[in-house]
Amino acid sequence: MLAILMNATGGTEVLSLNEVPEPRLSGERDILVRIRAAGVNPVDAKQRVLGPYKSRDMPVILGCDGAGVVERTGPECERFEPGDEVYFCSGGIGDAQGNYAEYTVIDERYCARKPRSLSFVEAAAAPLVLLTAWESLHERARLERGHRTLIHAGAGGVGHVAVQLARQAGARVATTVGSEDKAELVRELGAELPILYRTTDFVEAVREWTGGEGVDVALDVLGGDTFTRTLGAVRPYGELVTVLQPAPDTDWTEGRLRNLRIGLELMLSPMYYGLHEERIRQTDILEHCSALFDAGLLRVVVTRTFPLAEAAEAHRAIETGSTTGKLVLTLD
Missing domain, CATH: 3.40.50.720 (NAD(P)-binding Rossmann-like Domain)
Structure with missing residues (x-):
């Protein structure tokens, strides 16, 4: 699969598009998601400059926010099946692969159903x-x-x-x-x-x-x-x-x-510390917000999208500090 790798800490030049192995299911409730869009957040740029929240060997794949389609499920999955559309904030810090990639593996309990009224781009902008x-x-x-x-x-x-x-x-x-x-x-x-x-x-x-x-x-x-x-x-x-x-x-x-x-407030704490019940609580919040989106009571503003290959340009844009709404990477 194609993914943006961060090969070292530093400027946007440390981000590059590479071919890497597709992730595999390991947990019995894991799902493989084909990512259709990935949100870009200030925390991504901060980790690029300062290093990941948890130290680990380079290269790494950044990106906490994602939205996409379930392609495969583990043997004990109960919530999703292939073809379901999901959105989530998972990965991109510590040891978990981020979402600047064509595929990711995630425990189904950390995913919410994508709001029907939102595009993949809008959904990927929302979770964090x-x-x-x-x-x-x-x-x-x-x-x-x-x-x-x-x-x-x-x-x-x-x-x-x-x-x-x-x-x-x-x-x-x-x-x-x-x-x-x-x-x-x-x-x-x-x-x-x-x-x-x-x-x-x-x-x-x-x-x-x-x-x-x-x-x-x-x-x-x-x-x-x-x-x-x-x-x-x-x-x-x-x-x-x-x-x-x-x-x-x-x-x-x-x-x-x-x-x-x-x-x-740091909503990344449950992911950082591996707090399972807190991550499920966050999934519940996303499910609740899905209902607000679909009822027309909530909207997310996306002002600019970038192809995956232009992740470095997206980082330069977000580092201006004056962005309206959200920036999103698209994967087609």
């Missing part, structure tokens, strides 16, 4: 950002109906899904964006207050929106100074979740004075 947004809002921040919520980078990969999930939960949403076009997009997705962060102080805008109190819940996907400033945008005893590691020199004064609950 869905799980990140869902866990951040519902499991870390304990979002409730009526909560006022600040979501950073609301037109980005995680952000545009988080805006929709927050609205589905009955929350009111403010979100930071970098342009008028992105402001229009987040309004369509349900945001009440788009904040053009280049010209507007988001902390002041949020305080005005909330009558001086601050939001109940904030989701940070940018880190650095944005995380530190967001401490002052959350009401006392509120919730702030970040998907990035706070810097060692973070000034926690405002957060401590406000008695904030700080949540750290």
Whole structure:
């Protein structure tokens, strides 16, 4: 099969298209999936530069997100059969092969049925950002109906899904964006207050929106100074979740004075630690979101696709840090 191999850490030149052996079923509930599309995420580029989350010999195949068609099943498979369409976040870190490839093998319990209403490209864009947004809002921040919520980078990969999930939960949403076009997009997705962060102080805008109190819940996907400033945008005893590691020199004064609950989110943890039950829980989240997609209550925005052979170009695009929605590799 064809796959993109990462031969060393470094720039995009370390990614190359190669012929490699097709993976084989090993577990009794394994399925062989012909991948039709693979999502590209910032974590892929970070691992390319810094190395895989778990050290192992090169080369490696990156890519956590995938969507495709089941071709073969293990002897004890119960959920899927050949011809079924699936989507999943599995592989791409540690010892598991990623999805920048024509085929992958995955335990069927870590796959969800692809939403009927989504193309393979759209489905491949969804899993990692869905799980990140869902866990951040519902499991870390304990979002409730009526909560006022600040979501950073609301037109980005995680952000545009988080805006929709927050609205589905009955929350009111403010979100930071970098342009008028992105402001229009987040309004369509349900945001009440788009904040053009280049010209507007988001902390002041949020305080005005909330009558001086601050939001109940904030989701940070940018880190650095944005995380530190967001401490002052959350009401006392509120919730702030970040998907990035706070810097060692973070000034926690405002957060401590406000008695904030700080949540750290990494949806890759179940895969990293091999937590079987947690991975099944994540599959349940994807199944639930499939129903939302098919009911027209959720959408995923894909702004650009690349053939598998152009994975390096996709990495260059995502490293700009200003991508709207998601980028996806296609395999036909």
